[in-house]
Amino acid sequence: MRALHVENLTFNWPGSENATLRIPNLSLAQGERNFLFGPSGCGKSTLLSAIAGVVDVSPGAILVANNDIGALNGGARDRFRVDHIGMIFQVFNLIPWLSALENVLLPCRFSKRRLARAGEDPAGAARHLLGELGLSDTSLVSKPASELSVGQQQRVAAARALIGKPDLILADEPTSALDEAAKAAFVDLLARECAEAGSALLFVSHDRSLEHHFDRSVDFLALNGGAA
Amino acid sequence: MLVFSLRSLWNRRFVAGLTVLAISLSVALILGVERLRDGARDSFANSASGIDLIVAPRGNPVQILMATVFGVGGTGTGMTWDSFEWLEDRPEVAWAVPIQMGDNHRGYPVIGTDASYFEHFRHSGGQPLTLAAGTILTGDGADAAVVGAEVAARFDYAPGALIVNAHGSGEVSFELHDDAPFTISGVLEPTGTAVDRMVFVTLEGFDALHAEEDAPAADPLDPAAMPTDDHDGHDDHGEHEGTEAKHSHEPDRINAVYVGLIDRTNVLGLQRAVNERPSDALSAVLPAVALAELWGITGTAERAMQLMAWAVALAGMIGMVVMLSATLDTRRREFAILRSVGATPNRIVALIVAEAAILTAAGLILGLVLLTAATFVIDPILSARFGLRSGLNVFGMRELATLFLIFWAGLFASLIPAVRVYRMTLADGLSVRL
Ligand SMILES: Nc1ncnc2c1ncn2[C@@H]1O[C@H](COP(=O)(O)OP(=O)(O)O)[C@@H](O)[C@H]1O
Ligand SMILES: [Mg+2]
Numbered sequence A: 001m002r003a004l005h006v007e008n009l010t011f012n013w014p015g016s017e018n019a020t021l022r023i024p025n026l027s028l029a030q031g032e033r034n035f036l037f038g039p040s041g042c043g044k045s046t047l048l049s050a051i052a053g054v055v056d057v058s059p060g061a062i063l064v065a066n067n068d069i070g071a072l073n074g075g076a077r078d079r080f081r082v083d084h085i086g087m088i089f090q091v092f093n094l095i096p097w098l099s100a101l102e103n104v105l106l107p108c109r110f111s112k113r114r115l116a117r118a119g120e121d122p123a124g125a126a127r128h129l130l131g132e133l134g135l136s137d138t139s140l141v142s143k144p145a146s147e148l149s150v151g152q153q154q155r156v157a158a159a160r161a162l163i164g165k166p167d168l169i170l171a172d173e174p175t176s177a178l179d180e181a182a183k184a185a186f187v188d189l190l191a192r193e194c195a196e197a198g199s200a201l202l203f204v205s206h207d208r209s210l211e212h213h214f215d216r217s218v219d220f221l222a223l224n225g226g227a228a
Numbered sequence B: 001m002l003v004f005s006l007r008s009l010w011n012r013r014f015v016a017g018l019t020v021l022a023i024s025l026s027v028a029l030i031l032g033v034e035r036l037r038d039g040a041r042d043s044f045a046n047s048a049s050g051i052d053l054i055v056a057p058r059g060n061p062v063q064i065l066m067a068t069v070f071g072v073g074g075t076g077t078g079m080t081w082d083s084f085e086w087l088e089d090r091p092e093v094a095w096a097v098p099i100q101m102g103d104n105h106r107g108y109p110v111i112g113t114d115a116s117y118f119e120h121f122r123h124s125g126g127q128p129l130t131l132a133a134g135t136i137l138t139g140d141g142a143d144a145a146v147v148g149a150e151v152a153a154r155f156d157y158a159p160g161a162l163i164v165n166a167h168g169s170g171e172v173s174f175e176l177h178d179d180a181p182f183t184i185s186g187v188l189e190p191t192g193t194a195v196d197r198m199v200f201v202t203l204e205g206f207d208a209l210h211a212e213e214d215a216p217a218a219d220p221l222d223p224a225a226m227p228t229d230d231h232d233g234h235d236d237h238g239e240h241e242g243t244e245a246k247h248s249h250e251p252d253r254i255n256a257v258y259v260g261l262i263d264r265t266n267v268l269g270l271q272r273a274v275n276e277r278p279s280d281a282l283s284a285v286l287p288a289v290a291l292a293e294l295w296g297i298t299g300t301a302e303r304a305m306q307l308m309a310w311a312v313a314l315a316g317m318i319g320m321v322v323m324l325s326a327t328l329d330t331r332r333r334e335f336a337i338l339r340s341v342g343a344t345p346n347r348i349v350a351l352i353v354a355e356a357a358i359l360t361a362a363g364l365i366l367g368l369v370l371l372t373a374a375t376f377v378i379d380p381i382l383s384a385r386f387g388l389r390s391g392l393n394v395f396g397m398r399e400l401a402t403l404f405l406i407f408w409a410g411l412f413a414s415l416i417p418a419v420r421v422y423r424m425t426l427a428d429g430l431s432v433r434l
Helices: A044-052 A074-084 A100-110 A112-117 A122-132 A150-162 A180-197 A208-213 B002-011 B013-047 B061-070 B081-088 B116-120 B149-155 B203-214 B223-230 B232-239 B264-275 B287-328 B332-340 B345-386 B397-428
Strands: A002-011 A021-029 A033-037 A062-064 A085-088 A168-172 A200-205 A216-219 B053-057 B093-105 B108-113 B131-134 B144-147 B182-188 B199-202 B256-261 B282-285
Touching: A002 A044, A002 A200, A021 A044, A021 A200, A033 A180, A033 A208, A044 A062, A044 A085, A044 A168, A044 A200, A074 A085, A074 A100, A074 A112, A074 B345, A085 A150, A100 A112, A100 A122, A100 A150, A122 A150, A122 A180, A150 A168, A150 A180, A168 A180, A180 A200, A180 A208, A200 A208, B002 B013, B002 B345, B013 B061, B013 B287, B013 B345, B013 B397, B053 B061, B053 B264, B053 B287, B061 B093, B061 B256, B061 B282, B061 B287, B081 B093, B081 B256, B093 B116, B093 B203, B108 B116, B108 B203, B116 B256, B149 B182, B199 B203, B256 B264, B264 B282, B282 B287, B287 B345, B287 B397, B332 B345, B332 B397, B345 B397
Parallel strands: A033 A200, A033 A216, A085 A168, A168 A200, B108 B199, B144 B182
Antiparallel strands: A002 A021, A002 A062, B053 B256, B053 B282, B093 B108, B093 B256, B131 B182, B144 B199
């Protein structure tokens, strides 16, 4: 089983003339860590939205853990997303009025599969993940997310993506708000935890200095025939 | 979901609190106006229950009712004792109670009447007046007085206490009849009607006050002895009609008569007979008809109050919609995150609607609390001033319906931000551009 398989994907934003995405082929094996780089505005985020099933794609174009995203209807895609995919954004990943711990547990609240895979004690699993990512301080964990530093927030977001061992983790430039030292540490931790959870990782960035942390690296411009 | 909405609202507790306050004020106002109106109507209707006809010098029926039953305002110049005896002797009349008015005791109306008042007056669906202490006016002498529960409580009166009345019906009067005191013979049980704020004296005693005015040289130490001598000349009114035994004292003029009929269906015939009586210009007032007329007059003010209350409710709802809508833009990110962890657009709409439901429900509950608190504060004042009580009514069906209506209005109003948020989440997906 492949964590992700993209074949002959084309996608147009409504109203746009050219296809933002035209991807003949992209595959991630189970647990594989893939680095996808390219300049701003070339369509990287759009690709992640398509994989996450937030935008409409044609049936057969995207398979996540052997499930055809394009064949699912709206509600089913939302459920499928949380069951199989963990996501990390660039900034503002957390619900500000929930604590760090509650933010981590959000996928378990919306998905039975993630809840089941988080083990007997989801809160314990969340604490363990936060600890692995360097957030073991109990008072820190129960603070409202809005009171954490940006670096801490990104690590909480990583823990949320990882909890319940989803098949695929999509990370959209999660390090762009971090300083150099924090970047490398964050990617290291994320890579290690993905390996631990057995999740494949598709890490998107314009910053090639992070390339060496990954199994494979792909040039988005070369991959995407559609980009102008 | 509800817990989630609660947490989200708690995060914005200041604005949420203000919204709840606005809704609760409107709820308290709407229900308060209704209760006040119902309380007034019940109290008025109760005060007049059991009286089939009020006969008084010719005048406006509402004015006559207000004066004779509620002690507010006055009637025209007095009717003659002749007319009273004529009424009493009519075949369709079961009983007739003479009423004299125009004095006050420390702002409370003083009624001159006789023991038949206590025998025939009915309130609150047919209950007779009962004494909390002492005796009623019979056999207590001309200076006896019976006080309503409110008056007794306010001034700490008990049988045996001496009281002094004043001329006129105003709150403040300097013209005290302090040379003609009364001795309280009885205190009535509370009725929740105007009777609670009345002072009853004998016809003889009532006349004595005014006799004092006419004859200042009279012996102030023996007020009870005065009137019988002074009014000797009026006794012949009764003599030729042969009813002198019924009334120990026959005043020259009285202000009104409460009439009870043997058969109520004769009420219109009697009314006509009274109106056509040539010797005296009289009006016969049907209490129910006069009340209906009164509510017709006050109805406009009531509707204005109700309209105001509902306008406040509308303002509260608009406030809630504004609050929910205003935060949507800053919460776009929040919704995108929820979507990324599997929340469907419907779920996010439900979040907004649940927030509205919580705000409205909290507003309803706080409104009821406010109303109850206000009732505790205002009721004694209303009761002292007007003898009416809005009452800590048990929840009526209509109130329940009002609350439901407001709740549904709240949910309905929340559809405005909800529809917006639905469109927004679909358009934004996970990629909110910052
Ligand atoms: N929600 C959207 N609606 C319409 N066009 C969009 C939307 N998001 C992105 N685009 C367009 O798609 C193109 C690629 O954007 P994006 O995927 O965000 O690039 P990247 O993530 O590589 O910086 C841009 O031209 C952008 O204007
Ligand atoms: Mg991007």
